[in-house]
Amino acid sequence: MDLLHQLPRISSERSPDTLALSAADQTISYGTLSERIAAFSNGLMDLGLSRGERVGVWLDKRIETVVASFGTTASGGVFVPINPLLKPDQVAYILRDCNVRVLVTSSERAALLTSALKACHDLRHLIVIGRPPSEVSSYATHDWEAVCAAPAKTAHRVVDTDMAAILYTSGSTGRPKGVVLSHRNMVAGAKSVASYLQNNSDDTLLAALPLSFDAGFSQLTTGFLSGARVVLLNYLMPRDVVKALERERITGLTAVPPLWIQLTQLEWSESIREHLRYFANTGGRMPLETLKALRNRVPAAKPYLMYGLTEAFRATYLPPEEVDRRPDSIGKSIPNSEVMVLREDGTPCAPNEPGELVQRGALVAMGYWNDPEKTAERFKPLPVGVGGREAGLVLPEIAVFSGDTVRMDEEGFLYFIGRRDEMIKTSGYRVSPTEVEEAIYGTQLVGECAAFGVEHPTLGQAIVLVASAPAGGALDQTTLLAECRARLPAWQVPAHIVVRDGALPRNPNGKIDRKSLSGEFEGIFTGARS
Numbered sequence: 001m002d003l004l005h006q007l008p009r010i011s012s013e014r015s016p017d018t019l020a021l022s023a024a025d026q027t028i029s030y031g032t033l034s035e036r037i038a039a040f041s042n043g044l045m046d047l048g049l050s051r052g053e054r055v056g057v058w059l060d061k062r063i064e065t066v067v068a069s070f071g072t073t074a075s076g077g078v079f080v081p082i083n084p085l086l087k088p089d090q091v092a093y094i095l096r097d098c099n100v101r102v103l104v105t106s107s108e109r110a111a112l113l114t115s116a117l118k119a120c121h122d123l124r125h126l127i128v129i130g131r132p133p134s135e136v137s138s139y140a141t142h143d144w145e146a147v148c149a150a151p152a153k154t155a156h157r158v159v160d161t162d163m164a165a166i167l168y169t170s171g172s173t174g175r176p177k178g179v180v181l182s183h184r185n186m187v188a189g190a191k192s193v194a195s196y197l198q199n200n201s202d203d204t205l206l207a208a209l210p211l212s213f214d215a216g217f218s219q220l221t222t223g224f225l226s227g228a229r230v231v232l233l234n235y236l237m238p239r240d241v242v243k244a245l246e247r248e249r250i251t252g253l254t255a256v257p258p259l260w261i262q263l264t265q266l267e268w269s270e271s272i273r274e275h276l277r278y279f280a281n282t283g284g285r286m287p288l289e290t291l292k293a294l295r296n297r298v299p300a301a302k303p304y305l306m307y308g309l310t311e312a313f314r315a316t317y318l319p320p321e322e323v324d325r326r327p328d329s330i331g332k333s334i335p336n337s338e339v340m341v342l343r344e345d346g347t348p349c350a351p352n353e354p355g356e357l358v359q360r361g362a363l364v365a366m367g368y369w370n371d372p373e374k375t376a377e378r379f380k381p382l383p384v385g386v387g388g389r390e391a392g393l394v395l396p397e398i399a400v401f402s403g404d405t406v407r408m409d410e411e412g413f414l415y416f417i418g419r420r421d422e423m424i425k426t427s428g429y430r431v432s433p434t435e436v437e438e439a440i441y442g443t444q445l446v447g448e449c450a451a452f453g454v455e456h457p458t459l460g461q462a463i464v465l466v467a468s469a470p471a472g473g474a475l476d477q478t479t480l481l482a483e484c485r486a487r488l489p490a491w492q493v494p495a496h497i498v499v500r501d502g503a504l505p506r507n508p509n510g511k512i513d514r515k516s517l518s519g520e521f522e523g524i525f526t527g528a529r530s
Helices: 006-014 030-046 063-075 088-097 107-112 144-148 183-197 214-226 238-247 257-263 270-275 288-297 372-378 433-442 477-487 514-520
Strands: 019-023 026-029 054-058 078-081 102-106 125-129 140-143 163-169 177-182 204-207 229-232 252-255 278-281 302-307 316-318 337-342 355-361 379-381 398-408 414-419 424-426 429-431 448-456 460-468 496-500
Touching: 006 019, 006 030, 006 183, 006 214, 019 030, 019 063, 026 030, 030 063, 030 144, 054 063, 054 088, 063 078, 063 163, 063 214, 063 229, 102 107, 107 125, 125 144, 140 144, 163 183, 163 214, 177 183, 183 214, 204 214, 204 238, 214 229, 214 252, 238 252, 238 257, 238 270, 252 257, 257 278, 257 288, 288 302, 337 398, 372 379, 372 398, 424 448, 424 460, 429 433, 433 448, 433 460, 433 477, 448 514, 460 514, 477 496
Parallel strands: 019 229, 054 078, 054 102, 078 163, 102 125, 125 140, 204 229, 204 252, 252 278, 278 302, 460 496
Antiparallel strands: 019 026, 163 177, 302 316, 337 355, 355 398, 379 398, 398 414, 424 429, 448 460
């Protein structure tokens, strides 16, 4: 089992009638899922998809989303899951950046993209679920059912070091970066996570996170590897998650801190205690009070506190038996991976000495798509003498240098200290301040602006925006906020906007000084402001 699309197929061969996937009012078996994946793969081959070409998937969580993703890799292509909450211009940027040839979406979403797709010159085919748009464009439009009815064709040859997916994550400077994952990365990640979560065929996993997140897609890979049932949930309110836990008799749920905080403020039925086997946290530190509240609600469920990077899928987890002793730890390295703490010169740090978290092993991604500069910054050769690296090995081993500062205690447990860059981590998302600023500048309402993160008790960080009016003009805070909501997904909308007169502060290089500005607003959400 070396290739991503083999995960559901092998479970199908073992037990074709076992339920694999539920979404809304639909549930299909592993046998049916495997057949649909093969049918979509045939359809892509019929359209002439070449080996390694990209297929974008812009859908909410539904069975077709899963079929399109795994069917793409089965054909020899590379799927690009796109967050369904992104705006059309943001979707178009991703399509252009990785030269997407085929886009799979719904008729409603296709209508929103009519204008934005005109700039996507590499796009050749639009596969639509529902009624295709009538407007004639430079790309061919196809009905989903018709594509899946294509005759059987031999797929391209694939090996485990080939690309499988490109997941887009925000960078600290500019637009989102495409993290390239191989089949080996994704299958090794599934095996590692499933081993410590002890996933099995009796599990029912709730996929509440977006499938464009590595942790969200992981619910599919670990579930299919284990022969479990995965329930896809598009929720509007946290109460929908609680209802799904009860209705579907969920045994495992992975979520981000803001969602956990909301869930602990709701009533849970007693029946959830009977079947929820574990809950897992990712995307930021879970507040201790939230952890206590969850353990009170489901005392028999095991808590798994995790830390990871999209660039290496998952890095660490804290075993449940250690939670009481060290609830502020991010744990130790996951199976089949090694995490080290290194100084700037590449030498290992002493116990409790702060350093950079560096990860090696099968989960380390293939780099950033078409971005050699940022790839060289984050993906570097492992120094000799580190991680068992011997001087006699001629070819380098590439590790991922996280940019996060941590320390490791005498027993090998890791503790997160801070982030080296200016990324904003809010509601489980990584947000680029530059991307927010670009959208604000696009309103033409501001002269200058700066976005940055400030500590928040429930979001991890909240986005603060400081802006000045254009020369000779005025800036209305309410109007600017309305434009933010129209142009940005909810998690990128500033929680606090401040209008300033005149130029914003600069650093010695002449750039707007975000660090200085963020210091002014420290404590505004926590009540600790001096």
